[in-house]
Amino acid sequence: MLLLALDTATPAVTVALHDGESVVASSSQVDARRHGELLLPAVDRVLAEAGRKLDAVTGIVVGVGPGPYTGLRVGLMTADTFGLVLGVPVYGLCTLDALAYASCIEGPFVAATDARRKEVYWARYADRRTRVTESAVDRPADIADQVAGLPAVGAGARLYPDTFPNAHEPEHVSAAALASLAVEKLEAGEEPAAPRPLYLRRPDAQVPKNYKVVTPK
Amino acid sequence: MADSRDAPLVLGIETSCDETGVGIVRGTTLLADAVASSVDEHARFGGVVPEVASRAHLEAMVPTIERALKEAGVAATDLDGIAVTAGPGLAGALLVGVSAAKAYAYALGKPLYGVNHLASHICVDQLEHGALPEPTMALLVSGGHSSLLLSTDITSDVRPMGATIDDAAGEAFDKIARVLNLGFPGGPVIDRYAKEGDPEAIAFPRGLTGPRDPAYDFSFSGLKTAVARWIEAKRAAGEEVPVRDVAASFQEAVVDVLTRKAVRACRDQGVDHLMIGGGVAANSRLRALAQERCEAAGIRLRVPRPKLCTDNGAMVAALGAEMVARGRAASDWDLSADSSLPVTDPHVPGVSHGHDHDHVHEVAKDNLYS
Numbered sequence: 001m002l003l004l005a006l007d008t009a010t011p012a013v014t015v016a017l018h019d020g021e022s023v024v025a026s027s028s029q030v031d032a033r034r035h036g037e038l039l040l041p042a043v044d045r046v047l048a049e050a051g052r053k054l055d056a057v058t059g060i061v062v063g064v065g066p067g068p069y070t071g072l073r074v075g076l077m078t079a080d081t082f083g084l085v086l087g088v089p090v091y092g093l094c095t096l097d098a099l100a101y102a103s104c105i106e107g108p109f110v111a112a113t114d115a116r117r118k119e120v121y122w123a124r125y126a127d128r129r130t131r132v133t134e135s136a137v138d139r140p141a142d143i144a145d146q147v148a149g150l151p152a153v154g155a156g157a158r159l160y161p162d163t164f165p166n167a168h169e170p171e172h173v174s175a176a177a178l179a180s181l182a183v184e185k186l187e188a189g190e191e192p193a194a195p196r197p198l199y200l201r202r203p204d205a206q207v208p209k210n211y212k213v214v215t216p217k
Numbered sequence: 218m219a220d221s222r223d224a225p226l227v228l229g230i231e232t233s234c235d236e237t238g239v240g241i242v243r244g245t246t247l248l249a250d251a252v253a254s255s256v257d258e259h260a261r262f263g264g265v266v267p268e269v270a271s272r273a274h275l276e277a278m279v280p281t282i283e284r285a286l287k288e289a290g291v292a293a294t295d296l297d298g299i300a301v302t303a304g305p306g307l308a309g310a311l312l313v314g315v316s317a318a319k320a321y322a323y324a325l326g327k328p329l330y331g332v333n334h335l336a337s338h339i340c341v342d343q344l345e346h347g348a349l350p351e352p353t354m355a356l357l358v359s360g361g362h363s364s365l366l367l368s369t370d371i372t373s374d375v376r377p378m379g380a381t382i383d384d385a386a387g388e389a390f391d392k393i394a395r396v397l398n399l400g401f402p403g404g405p406v407i408d409r410y411a412k413e414g415d416p417e418a419i420a421f422p423r424g425l426t427g428p429r430d431p432a433y434d435f436s437f438s439g440l441k442t443a444v445a446r447w448i449e450a451k452r453a454a455g456e457e458v459p460v461r462d463v464a465a466s467f468q469e470a471v472v473d474v475l476t477r478k479a480v481r482a483c484r485d486q487g488v489d490h491l492m493i494g495g496g497v498a499a500n501s502r503l504r505a506l507a508q509e510r511c512e513a514a515g516i517r518l519r520v521p522r523p524k525l526c527t528d529n530g531a532m533v534a535a536l537g538a539e540m541v542a543r544g545r546a547a548s549d550w551d552l553s554a555d556s557s558l559p560v561t562d563p564h565v566p567g568v569s570h571g572h573d574h575d576h577v578h579e580v581a582k583d584n585l586y587s
């Protein structure tokens with residue numbers, strides 16, 4: 001097995017290669033505005049570091065968000081296209097799940113990432129492998145009751161200390177964690193999900209009420 | 218005029234607006250032109266919604282690539298390069314296409330060519346009428362652009378002669394269609410109504426045609442306002458709006474200015490070829506008037522069929538094939554989507570590839586046969 005993992009759903013552009021035993025190479029760069037520029041060179045670097053070619057990859061796992069859409073699509077489009085050329089399966093995993101999986105917290109906690117517009121993408125976990133709520137997008141103040149007293153991981157928690165006073169590592173998702181979680185799920189015989197983006201918001205679109213009148217009243 | 222088997226086989230990807238286009242060409246021969254459009258999803262908004270377009274591109278890309286390969290009857294491994302629109306266009310939409318093209322080229326081990334959307338609109342005519350003469354004057358008119366460009370080398374030297382200073386021509390069509398309650402997009406429906414109307418019924422203004430105005434620039438904002446005002450006055454007076462005459466007179470005002478300035482640019486620059494591209498080139502009155510005026514001025518007019526004028530992947534492939542044929546440098550893997558890529562950059566060569574043609578050839582070979 002050689003699993004290529006990608007995630008661009010958050011400011012972290014992260015790539016890892018997992019051979020079924022362990023992560024053999026990985027790269028993470030945090031830059032919210034350059035997902036498109038950074039991802040392919042990172043894939044190339046990770047493969048070179050592992051001494052492998054892309055055509056040796058037997059499966060692809062991609063973080064499906066939730067996350068800001070423009071960056072999120074870079075990873076999904078790249079994974080889909082690799083899958084097409086290589087003829088290998090492409091699995092989707094929730095980005096928050098990978099973030100949670102890398103935490104060392106015992107007991108329940110929250111994973112939260114920055115959704116911009118003063119909101120967070122978030123979900124609650126019973127432990128690092130078990131999500132207990134659907135991922136959602138909310139204003140931190142509006143979910144204060146639901147996350148009260150729980151430790152939290154992710155950059156979303158650090159941004160809003162009033163709601164998340166107990167912030168823990170990791171701050172950013174890593175493809176290494178994404179890959180390890182995917183391998184664990186595959187070995188457990190779990191049915192992998194399709195790589196469908198979790199946007200959680202409708203597109204912004206103003207329906208013009210009518211045309212704008214130009215004759216001065 | 219069929220290209221020999223050794224002309225470059227190139228796949229092109231276009232996602233600058235609401236069409237997901239994947240085309241395949243061999244040199245100047247069109248092999249496939251697969252397009253998935255999200256236009257219906259935008260109709261109720263009365264214009265293209267960027268996020269809706271981007272989401273649709275992601276969904277449509279892989280099936281559209283597969284459809285193009287099937288249509289062309291070629292194997293992906295036989296491609297000589299992958300071209301993609303690097304700009305200008307909607308940033309988020311462009312990024313989906315650029316991401317797909319990079320992954321596709323990388324996985325196949327082929328060179329990647331990030332190319333200019335406007336230069337692609339010009340180059341597509343090669344698929345219809347054979348090699349473009351150089352220099353060629355190009356009038357590009359669509360919902361996103363209205364420009365007069367002089368192409369002396371489509372891979373390296375495209376000069377802006379003039380452009381709209383406010384609305385694109387296609388935008389004006391959309392807005393007037395909305396004022397007339399004719400729906401979106403406005404181009405085809407206005408064209409249809411105009412056929413039954415009198416183009417001289419109402420004297421709408423011709424923007425920027427005064428003696429001191431810039432010779433090759435366009436302005437459609439004043440016209441749009443004048444038409445809207447005229448319609449509102451009729452409605453305010455409780456009179457019926459003569460939709461066909463308004464459509465015909467408005468359309469005449471647009472195409473009169475477009476063709477007048479294009480022919481003038483050809484004459485001034487001593488260029489005896491004019492090509493017209495972009496979605497508005499599908500307009501029947503624009504085609505007819507351009508033909509008439511070009512004939513009178515001794516200019517050869519080239520207008521590709523409507524399907525090649527609107528945004529598509531074949532035009533990107535056509536320019537990509539020209540890049541390969543003329544040994545232009547491939548792009549790097551960190552190629553950006555540039556929503557405001559200047560028209561003076563027909564392509565985005567990589568820094569690491571340099572501009573040296575021999576070296577480029579080496580890179581291409583290595584990619585192809587390694």
Ligand SMILES: [Zn+2]
Binds near residue numbers: 359361527
């Ligand atoms: Zn266009």
